[in-house]
Amino acid sequence: MSLLAWLQRPGPMLTPAQLERLQRLPIPTPLSQRPLAEQRLVVLDLETSGLNPQRDQVLSIGAVVIEHGAIDLAQQYECTLQRADQRAGASTLIHGLAPSAIVAGREPAEALLDFLEFLGASPLLAFHAGFDRHMLSRALKQTLGLRLQHPFLDAAELAPLLCPQAELRRAGLDAWTGYFGLQVQQRHHASADALVTAELALILFSRARRQQLDSLHALDQRLQHWQRRQATPSL
Template identity: 40%
Template sequence: MSWLSRLFSSRKSAAQLDLAEAQQQALAAWRALPAPDLTRPHYQTRYIVVDVESSGLDMNHDRLISIGAVAVVNGVIDFQDVFETILRQDEVSTTDNILIHGIGGSAQRAGIDPPDALLAFLNYCAKAPLVAYHSVFDQTMIERALQRYLGVALQATWIDLAWVMPDLFRERIDAQVSLDNWLELFAIENIQRHNAVSDALATAMLLQAAISRGGGRGAKTPASFVDTEKSRRWMRRYG
């Protein structure tokens, strides 16, 4: 059996997971939400900027520990519109890992039951476009957890600022660099590095810079950012 076959054969549907009735209702309500209109201007869009902390960097085997998210609504960060959750861990991550994200063993054991934590995240996001820096890791960790605990595929629109920013600010940095390089360039302070909400907030400020510059470059919608990312990825692969 190939690795792809093993991956799909291990997936379970929501019905197979025996979710409680309230959880099934919450999941159904989220599924019924309309898809976002990605052609609307940035200043009429609710973006959700996401960051995660995990038990390690192996996307195939490590576990999702926490999710932090900050909304950018119509171009503005609403500091009341913030999400944070810690998923309860049956097995606490290593001491070295805890030293990175600061979520101790007691906090991990006392976290929210994973299905409920993930349902809260879905309710917070609705169907808004999701934004991250080097989004593949965040996306993979969240989608693996959703499949494991809720039996659903997120199927959200993800926008990766690691590809969008170099296109908008070629005169400053026209390359793949770390998030910290961009934060330093724009003098954005990250209050607590490797804290999911703090990292999401710093990235949200970077998104605001992208939105502002995009308006003058013809990139005025979420769809335009998606197209920019696709073009940069294509050029990296074939250019």
């Protein structure tokens, strides 16, 4: 389905200016076979109102860009989304976003459009990407009537593939940052978590090149093969 046809489906009420911005968004590109050093990759982290993917909401988005083999600190995105009905709860102790900060956040449609324009056609990478992908997809569909089509890579899956000697098969971000001696400025803060995930990704890409995996497409293919082998019972 074309982007224009999707926009014409019944959905959220958007202003003409917002619809025009949606129509100008580039078409996401599939994972490329170009060398990793030539890629632009957006590393994403979300803070949410909880861990229920069907009920909870995206509260903040943090993202940083890996381009030309390095983290480009000039390309960063950080935004708190306005949620008028958000109340303090158990998750507030984790992400530290006070209800007053969330009420004062950016209008969700504008915030998500800004993020999509920042993202462009680039693929995404996150740690435990399945959750972030689902939450972002649901936010885009509910707020903009748009289906997320960007490829996603998961650093939590790539790390044990590329570094089996670490013996951290199902470890979290803290375990992997500790293993590589990375420093996290403020854990469970979207921008800080996105930045340390990008640092982890650069280490993983260096390991990948040593294993003759020098493209996002090659990494994804190797990961799928490895996951199939992991799922096959030993005889």
